[in-house]
Amino acid sequence: GQNIDQPTEMTATEGAIVQINCTYQTSGFNGLFWYQQHAGEAPTFLSYNVLDGLEEKGRFSSFLSRSKGYSYLLLKELQMKDSASYLCAVPVQTGANNLFFGTGTRLTVIP
């Protein structure tokens, strides 16, 4: 089966850096996704990691350690619009995009 653990809520200050952690257990690892979901809106894709290491994409970076079952999303130069839920997800079966999502981390950015 699958299991994902993320902190429920986080608060950070505008302009700061925040790291959102995700630990996962899954049978047959096929990569890890991060999605962003603003309140009342659909989730949107942020990143996909399948190899160990850090992938940087502008202000957002995502890190993966397969041996530790661990990932994090790093948000730099926080902006008010970054206030949202951040969902960690893993594919459930090979050859399909049936994603198992964590319950998400609700990030609040304060002035």
Add this chain to the structure above:
Amino acid sequence: DTAVSQTPKYLVTQMGNDKSIKCEQNLGHDTMYWYKQDSKKFLKIMFSYNNKELIINETVPNRFSPKSPDKAHLNLHINSLELGDSAVYFCASSPPRATNEKLFFGSGTQLSVL
């Protein structure tokens, strides 16, 4: 140009009624999904169709019946609605089966059963 569109956005109905949610994607994707997001924001797969064929059917009451008339449409029909069905339902699509392909979500349908 909306990539994945679903209607209605809000649906308020009484217990026991039957309702449908429609979903269409214009991305040319082969695979479409229905996800349910409950009040605790837990997003869970319900169904997945690949080119009109059902490939994933999670443990969902048989009151829920997906229908895919063609690969661009996946509708969700719910019979005998119950209070516990209240949630946000998201339709999504993705390119042909590959685990590294991202999902494109519709804007969601907030279903409230009274």
